[in-house]
Amino acid sequence: MARFLHLTDLHIVPEGLLVSGQLDTARLFRGAVDTLIHRLESIGPVDAVLVTGDISDDGSAESYRVAREQLERLGQRLLVVPGNHDDRETFRAAFSDLPEIRSTGQIDWVADIGDTRVIGLDTLIEGKGGGTLRDESLVLLSEALSTAGRRQTLVALHHPPLRTGIRFMDAIGLENPDALRSVLDQHDAPVRVLAGHVHGVYHGLLGRHPVVTAPSCCSAFALDVRKEAPVGFLTGPTGCAVIDTGVGGVWTELPLRYGDGPFAF
Numbered sequence: 001m002a003r004f005l006h007l008t009d010l011h012i013v014p015e016g017l018l019v020s021g022q023l024d025t026a027r028l029f030r031g032a033v034d035t036l037i038h039r040l041e042s043i044g045p046v047d048a049v050l051v052t053g054d055i056s057d058d059g060s061a062e063s064y065r066v067a068r069e070q071l072e073r074l075g076q077r078l079l080v081v082p083g084n085h086d087d088r089e090t091f092r093a094a095f096s097d098l099p100e101i102r103s104t105g106q107i108d109w110v111a112d113i114g115d116t117r118v119i120g121l122d123t124l125i126e127g128k129g130g131g132t133l134r135d136e137s138l139v140l141l142s143e144a145l146s147t148a149g150r151r152q153t154l155v156a157l158h159h160p161p162l163r164t165g166i167r168f169m170d171a172i173g174l175e176n177p178d179a180l181r182s183v184l185d186q187h188d189a190p191v192r193v194l195a196g197h198v199h200g201v202y203h204g205l206l207g208r209h210p211v212v213t214a215p216s217c218c219s220a221f222a223l224d225v226r227k228e229a230p231v232g233f234l235t236g237p238t239g240c241a242v243i244d245t246g247v248g249g250v251w252t253e254l255p256l257r258y259g260d261g262p263f264a265f
């Protein structure tokens with residue numbers, strides 16, 4: 001088994017700047033890391049921290065420096081894939097010391113953590129909100145699945161192969177979920193797909209493969225499927241997730257702010 005802390009959509013900008021004139025994401029993430037460090041003992045040991053993209057909001061080198069500084073405070077092995085807000089080359093430079101990050105091409109990788117194979121896929125189309133899986137990534141995925149043996153398998157990518165019903169998010173979804181499904185279907189065992197991008201928890205199936213998205217560390221989108229739904233973000237709830245790939249292990253949301261308590265029964 002292996003346990004992962006799954007963070008996503010940090011949207012960091014350099015200190016002193018605000019995302020959309022509202023969110024001090026550098027401060028919010030510093031607070032999130034303070035909270036997680038405080039809770040690490042109660043959460044229990046994790047084998048790696050997985051971050052599924054939109055680490056930066058503006059793609060600046062300074063935003064990655066701020067993000068990395070905070071991520072390092074968690075003291076865990078880091079696994080990272082880019083999202084639509086990331087700049088591929090600046091992202092690569094910021095994480096170039098991680099063993100999975102190649103010096104050129106797509107930021108796709110394979111990491112074996114305990115008995116679990118994690119396959120990170122790069123869906124970034126620079127300058128666009130939507131994402132795609134290119135042939136290069138699908139080939140890497142296919143090879144990684146065919147050599148996974150009896151390992152548990154996780155696929156991590158920014159854009160989930162799901163529709164949320166929120167029109168402004170579905171308009172910038174993953175272009176080719178069927179291409180992902182057809183590669184996953186070649187693998188005998190179910191593959192769990194972990195994603196971000198939609199700033200909330202959504203669970204669905206891609207064929208027989210479960211897909212789940214983690215909440216964002218900085219903002220949320222309301223579930224509003226009306227045609228005239230307002231386009232924009234909420235300041236919460238924010239959170240992350242924990243996944244345990246062992247037998248009987250679960251995926252669970254980890255809110256960054258709990259209600260009051262615990263009160264005795």
Ligand SMILES: [Fe+2]
Pocket residue numbers: 054083084085158196197198
């Ligand atoms: Fe995104």
